[in-house]
Amino acid sequence: MVEEKQEKKIKxxxxxVSMLESYVQDLFAFTPLPLCFVNPKGMVLEVNPAFIKxxxxxxxxxxxxxxxxxxxxxxxxxILRQATEEKxxxxxxxxxxxxxxxxxxxxxxxxxxxxxxxxxxGIFFSFFNLTDIKRKEEEIxxxxxxxxxxxxxxxxxNRLTIGREVKMAELKDKIKRLKEEIREHKKKQNE
Amino acid sequence: xPHEITDEEISEVLNAEGExxxxxxxxxxxxxxxxxxEETVKKVEEELERMNCPFNYGEEADNMSFYPxxxxxxxxxxxxxxxxLDREGVKEMGENAPKFSLxxxxxxxxxxxxxxxxxxxxxxxxxxxxxxxxEAVELNNEEKYMTARLYDIxxxxxxxxxxxxxxxxxxxxxxxxxxxxEERTCIHKGGDYHEFIFRW
Numbered sequence: 001m002v003e004e005k006q007e008k009k010i011k012x013x014x015x016x017v018s019m020l021e022s023y024v025q026d027l028f029a030f031t032p033l034p035l036c037f038v039n040p041k042g043m044v045l046e047v048n049p050a051f052i053k054x055x056x057x058x059x060x061x062x063x064x065x066x067x068x069x070x071x072x073x074x075x076x077x078x079i080l081r082q083a084t085e086e087k088x089x090x091x092x093x094x095x096x097x098x099x100x101x102x103x104x105x106x107x108x109x110x111x112x113x114x115x116x117x118x119x120x121x122g123i124f125f126s127f128f129n130l131t132d133i134k135r136k137e138e139e140i141x142x143x144x145x146x147x148x149x150x151x152x153x154x155x156x157x158n159r160l161t162i163g164r165e166v167k168m169a170e171l172k173d174k175i176k177r178l179k180e181e182i183r184e185h186k187k188k189q190n191e
Numbered sequence: 192x193p194h195e196i197t198d199e200e201i202s203e204v205l206n207a208e209g210e211x212x213x214x215x216x217x218x219x220x221x222x223x224x225x226x227x228x229e230e231t232v233k234k235v236e237e238e239l240e241r242m243n244c245p246f247n248y249g250e251e252a253d254n255m256s257f258y259p260x261x262x263x264x265x266x267x268x269x270x271x272x273x274x275x276l277d278r279e280g281v282k283e284m285g286e287n288a289p290k291f292s293l294x295x296x297x298x299x300x301x302x303x304x305x306x307x308x309x310x311x312x313x314x315x316x317x318x319x320x321x322x323x324x325x326e327a328v329e330l331n332n333e334e335k336y337m338t339a340r341l342y343d344i345x346x347x348x349x350x351x352x353x354x355x356x357x358x359x360x361x362x363x364x365x366x367x368x369x370x371x372x373e374e375r376t377c378i379h380k381g382g383d384y385h386e387f388i389f390r391w
Contacts, residue, residue, distance in 0.1 A: 046299075
């Protein structure tokens with residue numbers, strides 16, 4: 001009777017673990033953000049489908065390998081240090097190297113996972129692809145330069161226009177003065 | 192050269208005492224799907240059927256449930272036959288398994304160093320198998336090697352090849368370097384136990 005009860009309890013617990021596993025997997029698979037879990041040495045222990053899609057590395061290629069494979073070693077070390085010491089790293093810029101050697105600008109968010117009494121046992125990494133933002137930034141920069149050029153041209157034209165108007169006013173004055181001089185001269189001749 | 196297995200050996204393996212957690216079949220299933228999709232899974236299931244060991248990876252494999260240990264070995268044999276794997280291929284299959292194993296995920300907290308893995312090796316084994324005993328014997332960080340012994344398990348040499356890859360993959364996650372592994376003593380070659388040496 002006791003054994004039967006224990007077996008039932010174990011079965012229930014097994015079912016709970018399976019359900020929990022499936023829930024975590026679904027959540028991990030659903031998120032469009034590339035995620036991975038690494039140990040404090042930077043060895044990749046788990047990746048999600050978005051990570052595979054973004055980097056081109058499947059689980060065979062990357063799980064059990066170092067994160068240096070996709071990021072600069074110094075960036076990885078710095079993020080690991082910060083995440084270990086400060087728990088959370090936000091918006092650290094880096095470059096992701098894909099399997100096809102393509103470089104993707106990205107920001108990294110990292111958070112250490114701690115177990116009571118054991119300390120840090122791993123670090124979650126998530127990446128945000130900055131390609132579109134960088135492209136937009138470039139476009140904005142280009143547009144700004146174009147606008148600046150146009151403004152400069154307008155100012156030049158403006159300066160020229162104003163110069164012309166001043167000159168016209170000066171000429172008008174001169175004509176006026178000359179007319180008066182002629183008038184004066186004629187007047188004197190008539191006298 | 193792939194391992195050969197006779198009908199007599201198949202029967203012995205099928206009747207071997209002990210159980211294994213279904214997580215190993217989940218990793219086999221994943222390996223097959225990645226290697227050749229459902230068609231390959233079907234091919235392997237047909238091989239198992241021929242060995243009087245019918246098994247449906249998709250429907251029957253449950254991570255936490257227990258199965259006869261013989262199915263574990265015959266699954267490797269069937270995969271080896273279906274994919275025409277040589278000994279290195281079987282080892283490679285073993286190397287890939289921890290990458291997808293739910294049970295190994297429970298132990299990831301210990302994948303911090305060789306020492307931690309050394310400490311937990313026996314426990315990891317017990318979570319998977321109801322027979323056999325894995326004992327980490329020596330760890331030398333200066334000379335970068337570790338030895339481990341597996342006692343009381345006598346199934347088939349193909350399982351040893353699989354385990355060399357499996358253990359090496361786990362150790363690599365802890366030490367952060369590629370592992371060269373050799374089974375230097377084997378029950379199938381007259382030893383009293385299996386002894387593996389891992390160098391990095």
